[in-house]
Amino acid sequence: MNELLVANLLTEPVGVSHYLVVGAVLFVCGALCMATKRNALGVLMGIELVLNGANLNFIAFGSPYLRVNASDLGLDGQLMSLFVIVLAAAEAAVALAIALNFYNSTSTIDVDRADQLNG
Amino acid sequence: MDQPIYWPSVFFLLFGTAACVFAVAVVLSANIVRMAFYLVLSLAATAGLFFLAGADFVGSMQLLIYVGGTLVLLVFGVMLTSQDRFISMKTSREEMIVAALVGACLLSVLVWAAVSVPEWKGLDRAAAEAIPLQPTASPLGMGLLGVRVDGPDRSGYLLIFEIISVHLLVVLVGAAYLARAKRKRTMVAG
Numbered sequence: 001m002n003e004l005l006v007a008n009l010l011t012e013p014v015g016v017s018h019y020l021v022v023g024a025v026l027f028v029c030g031a032l033c034m035a036t037k038r039n040a041l042g043v044l045m046g047i048e049l050v051l052n053g054a055n056l057n058f059i060a061f062g063s064p065y066l067r068v069n070a071s072d073l074g075l076d077g078q079l080m081s082l083f084v085i086v087l088a089a090a091e092a093a094v095a096l097a098i099a100l101n102f103y104n105s106t107s108t109i110d111v112d113r114a115d116q117l118n119g
Numbered sequence: 120m121d122q123p124i125y126w127p128s129v130f131f132l133l134f135g136t137a138a139c140v141f142a143v144a145v146v147l148s149a150n151i152v153r154m155a156f157y158l159v160l161s162l163a164a165t166a167g168l169f170f171l172a173g174a175d176f177v178g179s180m181q182l183l184i185y186v187g188g189t190l191v192l193l194v195f196g197v198m199l200t201s202q203d204r205f206i207s208m209k210t211s212r213e214e215m216i217v218a219a220l221v222g223a224c225l226l227s228v229l230v231w232a233a234v235s236v237p238e239w240k241g242l243d244r245a246a247a248e249a250i251p252l253q254p255t256a257s258p259l260g261m262g263l264l265g266v267r268v269d270g271p272d273r274s275g276y277l278l279i280f281e282i283i284s285v286h287l288l289v290v291l292v293g294a295a296y297l298a299r300a301k302r303k304r305t306m307v308a309g
Contacts (some may be wrong), residue, residue: 015241020233097297
């Protein structure tokens with residue numbers, strides 16, 4: 001069953017599954033970015049990747065080109081992804097301000113050095 | 120193989136591969152400036168995927184807000200904090216190995232879940248080509264104003280739109296307050 005996913009990709013339309021695979025790759029990359037990066041801005045970039053993976057899934061489930069019964073969602077997926085984009089912008093602004101404050105007070109951007117609350 | 124090439128699938132392959140490859144490059148790169156550049160390319164390729172799924176307004180908003188706004192903000196953050204010793208911070212090898220194992224497990228579960236539902240395989244070619252082109256900008260705008268024109272029994276998003284507008288205003292004021300330049304005490308006294 002699974003080999004059919006790739007076999008006819010050049011002559012057949014893609015489906016939700018293909019979009020979900022791309023979204024899963026973006027999500028996992030973002031999660032790994034958040035977990036492994038030592039630069040606070042790298043962690044922020046991981047968050048952006050995770051949100052983009054989720055956005056891709058919203059769009060894919062609402063698209064009539066990818067799914068037979070997509071009309072039961074209508075434009076809900078696209079509206080949700082618009083909200084996610086706006087909230088990501090707000091989150092990036094606040095997180096960047098916090099990162100700048102952290103940099104000003106400790107003169108480092110390494111998140112491993114942020115251990116002042118470590119009792 | 121006698122069928123002609125279906126070009127949206129070819130462009131899906133192009134944009135999807137670009138998005139995945141540059142996302143992996145963000146994880147693997149240790150240089151913060153290169154990470155920002157790879158992230159720009161990955162998000163732009165994602166905008167291409169949005170266009171291919173028929174979400175033209177969301178795709179252009181992705182380009183405008185994300186690539187044009189949020190990432191410029193991130194790049195400014197990189198420039199404000201990029202001393203020499205912070206530009207390239209390597210993660211230790213053991214951590215990368217553990218992260219790769221965990222990521223491979225998570226990715227395999229997600230991909231298995233994505234390909235295991237038969238309804239998600241995609242449409243027939245004839246059915247996909249029969250769908251008329253539907254611009255989404257004005258139905259989305261009507262939905263944000265509380266009137267849904269794409270379905271009879273759907274609720275609008277006016278309240279969420281208002282909440283998110285005030286939230287964005289409060290957050291930006293708060294961010295400007297948090298990130299303001301600290302004035303020295305002696306300058307205040309003088």
